[in-house]
Amino acid sequence: MTEKVNVQHLHPIFVHFPQALFPVAFASLCIYLLTGVREFETGAFVAALFGALAAPVTTAAGFFDWWNRYQAYLTSVFKIKITGSLILMALAAPAVLLRSFHSDLAVLPLGALGWAYFGLLAACVATCVVLGYYGGKLVFH
Numbered sequence: 001m002t003e004k005v006n007v008q009h010l011h012p013i014f015v016h017f018p019q020a021l022f023p024v025a026f027a028s029l030c031i032y033l034l035t036g037v038r039e040f041e042t043g044a045f046v047a048a049l050f051g052a053l054a055a056p057v058t059t060a061a062g063f064f065d066w067w068n069r070y071q072a073y074l075t076s077v078f079k080i081k082i083t084g085s086l087i088l089m090a091l092a093a094p095a096v097l098l099r100s101f102h103s104d105l106a107v108l109p110l111g112a113l114g115w116a117y118f119g120l121l122a123a124c125v126a127t128c129v130v131l132g133y134y135g136g137k138l139v140f141h
Contacts, residue, residue, distance in 0.1 A: 086126065
């Protein structure tokens with residue numbers, strides 16, 4: 001007999017960090033591109049950094065919740081969420097590393113590295129939307 005570990009809402013608590021921080025990072029970068037105010041670009045980097053740091057914790061909490069609440073039953077929703085969380089981390093890491101090693105990549109007008117950073121953050125937001133949608137399917141089924 002398998003006993004469940006009683007940790008209520010662990011994953012939903014953690015999931016709000018990357019779900020909020022990546023859209024904030026992308027929006028902040030867009031505001032920077034529109035205004036040229038450098039602090040918005042710095043804010044984008046800080047939000048992306050914390051989102052990237054939170055994503056593995058959130059993913060681990062998701063695996064724990066999947067194992068504990070759903071007995072690791074692999075449905076299409078879980079396949080999408082597992083794949084999406086790995087994709088999010090695979091997009092977030094290079095975005096943060098790129099900006100870390102090239103702090104001037106967002107100097108206006110954007111060059112190739114700046115557009116790559118922009119694209120990575122946009123892809124992180126899109127991935128968060130997909131993950132949130134399928135997470136909602138589990139919560140509100």
